[in-house]
Amino acid sequence: MGYDLEKIPLQTSPHSTYQDYLDADTREVPGIFREVGNAVVDIADVSKDRYVDRDWYEREREVWEKTWQVACREEHIPEPGDYHVYDIGKRSWLIARNADGSISANANTCLHRGRKLRLESGHADEFRCPFHGFTWSLAGELAHIPCEFDFPQIDKDNFNLHQAQVGTWSGWVFINPDPDAMPLEDYLDPIRRHYEPYKLDQSFLGSHVAKVLDGNWKIIQEAFMESFHSLDTHPQIVGTVDDFGCQYDVWEGKPHVNRMLVPFASASSYVIDQVTEQDVYDDWTGRKELGQDDSAYILADGETARQATAKARREACAAMLGEDMDHVSDAEAVDGWYYNVFPNLMFWGGYGPNMWYRFTPWKDSHEQTLMEVGFLLRHPLGQPKPPPAEMTFLSVDQKWSDAEELGGLGFVLDQDTTNMAAIQQGLNASYKEGVTLASYQENRIRHFHQTLDSYMPKK
Numbered sequence: 042m043g044y045d046l047e048k049i050p051l052q053t054s055p056h057s058t059y060q061d062y063l064d065a066d067t068r069e070v071p072g073i074f075r076e077v078g079n080a081v082v083d084i085a086d087v088s089k090d091r092y093v094d095r096d097w098y099e100r101e102r103e104v105w106e107k108t109w110q111v112a113c114r115e116e117h118i119p120e121p122g123d124y125h126v127y128d129i130g131k132r133s134w135l136i137a138r139n140a141d142g143s144i145s146a147n148a149n150t151c152l153h154r155g156r157k158l159r160l161e162s163g164h165a166d167e168f169r170c171p172f173h174g175f176t177w178s179l180a181g182e183l184a185h186i187p188c189e190f191d192f193p194q195i196d197k198d199n200f201n202l203h204q205a206q207v208g209t210w211s212g213w214v215f216i217n218p219d220p221d222a223m224p225l226e227d228y229l230d231p232i233r234r235h236y237e238p239y240k241l242d243q244s245f246l247g248s249h250v251a252k253v254l255d256g257n258w259k260i261i262q263e264a265f266m267e268s269f270h271s272l273d274t275h276p277q278i279v280g281t282v283d284d285f286g287c288q289y290d291v292w293e294g295k296p297h298v299n300r301m302l303v304p305f306a307s308a309s310s311y312v313i314d315q316v317t318e319q320d321v322y323d324d325w326t327g328r329k330e331l332g333q334d335d336s337a338y339i340l341a342d343g344e345t346a347r348q349a350t351a352k353a354r355r356e357a358c359a360a361m362l363g364e365d366m367d368h369v370s371d372a373e374a375v376d377g378w379y380y381n382v383f384p385n386l387m388f389w390g391g392y393g394p395n396m397w398y399r400f401t402p403w404k405d406s407h408e409q410t411l412m413e414v415g416f417l418l419r420h421p422l423g424q425p426k427p428p429p430a431e432m433t434f435l436s437v438d439q440k441w442s443d444a445e446e447l448g449g450l451g452f453v454l455d456q457d458t459t460n461m462a463a464i465q466q467g468l469n470a471s472y473k474e475g476v477t478l479a480s481y482q483e484n485r486i487r488h489f490h491q492t493l494d495s496y497m498p499k500k
């Protein structure tokens with residue numbers, strides 16, 4: 042951190058927009074970065090009941106009944122008979138790989154007396170209920186009724202497990218319980234199109250860390266939807282992350298996807314007058330803190346920290362994929378691509394490693410969240426997908442930084458975590474009826490709530 046926080050001026054003005062960064066790129070930037078989304082979103086306060094009221098949470102169940110949501114990764118269920126238990130709110134789903142390679146999402150509840158069919162993920166030829174032995178195929182078709190003579194009332198053609206729709210994209214397995222839902226391909230507009238070139242079919246779950254946090258799932262998620270909090274929550278990053286240069290995109294007619302593009306290896310307007318490009322580079326690479334020799338890499342004349350970082354990233358990426366990556370722009374190689382897919386997935390683009398987050402209510406609580414974080418890696422073309430990383434489940438007393446697989450990100454997440462329970466407590470205590478959001482830097486949060494409102498049942 043080569044700057045003095047005391048010297049930050051009270052008023053700052055943006056020195057660069059994200060589009061300015063693109064203009065200075067050393068390569069041609071893909072058109073997707075030029076798709077600026079400035080759809081108008083209502084700037085009225087967002088009501089606080091959605092964070093604090095149990096009644097809101099009860100009505101919000103409808104969201105999980107109507108939306109496409111990530112249940113697991115394809116590599117969690119690679120072989121026929123593999124199944125994954127996905128719990129959401131009071132619902133539970135058995136995501137199973139069928140003999141023909143297709144995937145089924147079966148309601149994880151026995152049609153006899155309601156026992157949950159499986160408590161944990163695993164492998165099976167069929168789903169036999171451990172209580173009395175009613176049995177269904179992997180695809181949820183009725184296979185066996187014990188003492189069938191005793192159940193004359195059962196219509197065997199109408200006793201299959203309840204199904205959700207299933208779709209896959211980039212290795213993610215999505216389900217949607219709504220039989221009338223729009224196709225997943227349309228739902229994922231424009232992220233699906235934007236990520237097309239990045240070989241996500243070669244991706245696999247390289248790391249997976251989870252922790253239960255105090256706070257409504259939306260509070261936790263929204264902490265990652267803006268860079269406005271950088272200076273006060275993460276003062277160590279303003280020398281290398283340009284919060285003012287972020288682009289926040291909300292597109293007309295695209296309710297389920299929005300994004301934030303974050304210039305990395307670039308100083309914030311807060312400190313840009315205090316640092317050199319070499320300072321930014323040294324700070325970004327962590328070399329000073331690591332006590333390494335400052336002369337290990339000196340930027341060439343006119344070279345920016347961002348350009349030098351892009352060069353190194355291209356080389357790392359080429360080694361990972363076994364392909365020439367010289368065409369990759371600085372923006373693709375360096376920046377943070379915070380795309381959100383409604384309701385609860387955040388997933389980075391580019392050639393990876395791709396960071397992802399998921400936020401789900403924990404054990405059907407409106408005041409606790411299971412937050413999961415990880416990275417997708419790539420395997421070389423033609424090679425089988427490696428098995429997914431085991432989930433590291435942090436205890437209440439453990440920090441994100443205790444998870445070695447998160448590297449330096451863990452410390453940043455620990456800083457974010459310090460706000461979360463306090464937000465829930467503050468909202469519970471507040472006399473104010475809503476939260477007041479910035480018109481630009483927090484427009485994605487308002488966009489999220491606009492979409493949320495559209496799924497909420499009327500009172």
Ligand code: FES
Nearest residue numbers: 151153154170173
């Ligand atoms: S509850 Fe499942 S077989 Fe009886």
Ligand SMILES: [Fe+2]
Nearest residue numbers: 264274275457
């Ligand atoms: Fe943060």
